[in-house]
Amino acid sequence: MLHRKERKSTASWLAFGASVLVILVTLSTFVAVADDCGKNAELWFPANGEELDTGISVQRVTPSSVCQGGIIEITVTVDNMSCGPTTDSAGNPAEFDIMVYYDQYDSGHLIGTLHVPGLDGCEHITHTFQWATAAIEPGTHTILAWADPHNTVEELYDETTNNKYTMPTEVIVYPYAPVIEANKTYSDVNGADVKPDDTIDYMVVITNNGCADQTNNPGHEFSDSLPASLYATGASNATSGTATVEGDSIYWDGAIPSGGSVTITFVAKVDSDVEDGQEICNQGHVHWDTDADGTNDADEPTDDPSTPMDDDPTCFTIRISDEPALVGTIDAPTLSQWAQITMSILLSAAFVVMLMRRRRESNAS
Amino acid sequence: MTSRSHDKRPLVKRSDLLRIFTFVLLLGAVAAGITFLTNHDGAMASFQGGIATITSHVINVFGGRTSVSGNVIQSSGSFALSVVTACTGLFTTGVFIVAVLAFPASFLAKLIGVTLGAAGIFLINLLRLGSLFYVGVHFPDLFDRMHLLVWQSLVIVLSLFLWLLWVKVVSNAHRP
Numbered sequence: 283m284l285h286r287k288e289r290k291s292t293a294s295w296l297a298f299g300a301s302v303l304v305i306l307v308t309l310s311t312f313v314a315v316a317d318d319c320g321k322n323a324e325l326w327f328p329a330n331g332e333e334l335d336t337g338i339s340v341q342r343v344t345p346s347s348v349c350q351g352g353i354i355e356i357t358v359t360v361d362n363m364s365c366g367p368t369t370d371s372a373g374n375p376a377e378f379d380i381m382v383y384y385d386q387y388d389s390g391h392l393i394g395t396l397h398v399p400g401l402d403g404c405e406h407i408t409h410t411f412q413w414a415t416a417a418i419e420p421g422t423h424t425i426l427a428w429a430d431p432h433n434t435v436e437e438l439y440d441e442t443t444n445n446k447y448t449m450p451t452e453v454i455v456y457p458y459a460p461v462i463e464a465n466k467t468y469s470d471v472n473g474a475d476v477k478p479d480d481t482i483d484y485m486v487v488i489t490n491n492g493c494a495d496q497t498n499n500p501g502h503e504f505s506d507s508l509p510a511s512l513y514a515t516g517a518s519n520a521t522s523g524t525a526t527v528e529g530d531s532i533y534w535d536g537a538i539p540s541g542g543s544v545t546i547t548f549v550a551k552v553d554s555d556v557e558d559g560q561e562i563c564n565q566g567h568v569h570w571d572t573d574a575d576g577t578n579d580a581d582e583p584t585d586d587p588s589t590p591m592d593d594d595p596t597c598f599t600i601r602i603s604d605e606p607a608l609v610g611t612i613d614a615p616t617l618s619q620w621a622q623i624t625m626s627i628l629l630s631a632a633f634v635v636m637l638m639r640r641r642r643e644s645n646a647s
Numbered sequence: 648m649t650s651r652s653h654d655k656r657p658l659v660k661r662s663d664l665l666r667i668f669t670f671v672l673l674l675g676a677v678a679a680g681i682t683f684l685t686n687h688d689g690a691m692a693s694f695q696g697g698i699a700t701i702t703s704h705v706i707n708v709f710g711g712r713t714s715v716s717g718n719v720i721q722s723s724g725s726f727a728l729s730v731v732t733a734c735t736g737l738f739t740t741g742v743f744i745v746a747v748l749a750f751p752a753s754f755l756a757k758l759i760g761v762t763l764g765a766a767g768i769f770l771i772n773l774l775r776l777g778s779l780f781y782v783g784v785h786f787p788d789l790f791d792r793m794h795l796l797v798w799q800s801l802v803i804v805l806s807l808f809l810w811l812l813w814v815k816v817v818s819n820a821h822r823p
Contacts, residue, residue: 559785563712589723590714597712597723599784611719612726614779614794615733616772621799622738626674628807629746633670636814637663640751 323401324364324438325378325429327447334361335404341447343425347454349493349540351416354453356382356393358409360429365403368435375400378430382411384423384453387446393425420457425449460540461492462570464504466584466596475601476562478554482512484596486534486566486584489543494574496538498523501578504534504546506566511553518548532566558602565595670749677741684732691732692718699730702776711781720776726783728776736772739806740765746810752818760813767809771802 328339339359348354360380362368370376377400382393394411401407427447430437437445464486471481488504490496496503503523508514508530518525522544523536532548556562569578586596617625684691695718703713703720712723721727747760775798782793 561785586723589712590716590721591712594712594723610725610727611729612783612790613729613731613734614776614798615731616736616739616775616802617733617799618795621803622678625739625803625806626678626742628803629742629810630671630674632807632811633746633750634667636750636811637666641660641663 321364321366321403322436322438323362323366323368323403325360325368325401325435326363326444327427327429328359328361328363328406330450334359334406336406337408339406340408341449343449343451343453346451347456348415349456350418350420350458351414352455354413354415356411356413356425356427356449358382358411358427358447358449359406360398360401360427361406362401362403364438366438367402368400370434371436373436376435378435379432380407380409381428381431382413383426383428384413384418385426387426387428387431415455418455420455423453423455425451425453456491456493458493459572459574460490460494460496460538460570462488462490462496462538462568462580462582464488464566464568464582464584465587466506466564466566467587468596468598470598476552476598477600477602478552478556480552481515482550482552482598484548484550484564486546487543488538488546488568490538490540493540495540496570497576498535498537499571499576499578501569502533502535503538503570503578504532504566504568506532506548506564506584508532508550509562509564511556511560511562512550512564513553515549515551518546520544520546552600556600558600560600561597562600563595563597666749666751670745673745673749674742677738677745681732681738681741684737691735694735695730695732698735698773698776699728702728702730702773702780705773706777706780709777713780720780722780722784726780726787728780728783730776734772734776736768736802739772739802740768743768743806743810747813750814750818756813756818756820759817760810764809764813768802768806771805775802 327341328334330339330341332339339361340357341359342355342357344355344357345352358380368376368378378398380396380398382395383391384393385391393413396407396409396411398407425448427449429445429447431445466484466486468485469483470476471483476482484506486504486506512530514527514530514532516527518527518532520534520536522538523534525532525534525546525548527533527548532546534544534546536544538544552562566584568582568584570580570582571578572580583593584596585591585593696715699715699718699720703715706713706720714721718730719727720730743764744761747757747764752760779790779794779798783790
């Protein structure tokens, strides 16, 4: 049991200790705040959607593809992640630029400049640039942004890497001309394997993914000559334009508006003398105008969409025998286990024989 | 009598027995190694993919229409050939190399044997895969016979022939 005087002394020490602790904590807080406020600014491009002290970061390109001449909006956010304001090396308030480029950081690829009067600590700025693409080379472009390219702001970390930013979305500028894609599929009318005398329905879909219309120019826009083992029945159709059959060739003439497509169908029959296992391939060609000058100057072969290959002909194989086709993935080992054993035994025997023969020869000599 | 007994040199020397023993030992090691690799197909993925790609290119050069996905050669139809470790000719090549290395010959002869033998077996296997793919697409009923009877026999006979050719032509010319 503690004496009354001793208890009083212990309480006094505890009170003293607590007071010292409170004072220390308070002082350290003041010191920390004073230290933070003395820091330089630190500019950077936060990721799109990142939550900042003063809002949400936006790094966006919209739309991501345009026809040449269209406008693209580029929105960028620059944040001052430090608690200090933007100042120059002498500590005076500093203004800075945000510059947006495409493909390269040089004046020839400049999209726009935003002059920023300054940013306080933890403050950000979001700005949308307009990019007119009339004079831009068609193709895929990368959008780049640069905060304070003239290095007027004295930053906390003297580095340029986080002052540069590559937008996550690339931009495609399409030429002001048609861009034609075509695919061709077949179906056997009776639905089973293709056999001699079967009727085949062909369907060709031509799509204009370009920015200009494909006009009905001199010459055919589509032609398809059937191979030797097929002949045309004369039946053909098209959702627009005119499909015609001349002998064993199919032609189509017409226009395809930008973003539009046309479907051409025609019917062919398989010769009666085709052989089992014979592969019959066929490919149509679209003749189109790459520069919208009224002349078809390009050739787009049709693609078989059922294969991963691009612009490949559409093929089928004749099946006469009742033997079912091999379906699925098969592996064919070079040698089975028994064949490996056989080979090992044969090679061992040959090894011993040749060794003995070599010995006999050396003995004889 | 004395001279006759001097001519009676042994048909098999101790060194020959040692060679045979080495050959059998290496053969076992190769068999074990290939079995391990066959059971761990993932370790050989890039090798399988490489052979599938080369085979596909060869088939396409001759008018075929194939594509490759990983180690699978896909036809334009429903047939596909998967190149697993056992399809790469690794065992045949390994056994051939063992037979070359264990046989008495100079270093140069062994180098020639290993290089030309491996290349020859690789080409034979390429021809095998290409022809099996063609048969699989066009004559599916013949596939098993071609694979099990014709090509396995051919691979064994051609590999043996290659080795005997090496013994006769190269190793004889470059004896140690």
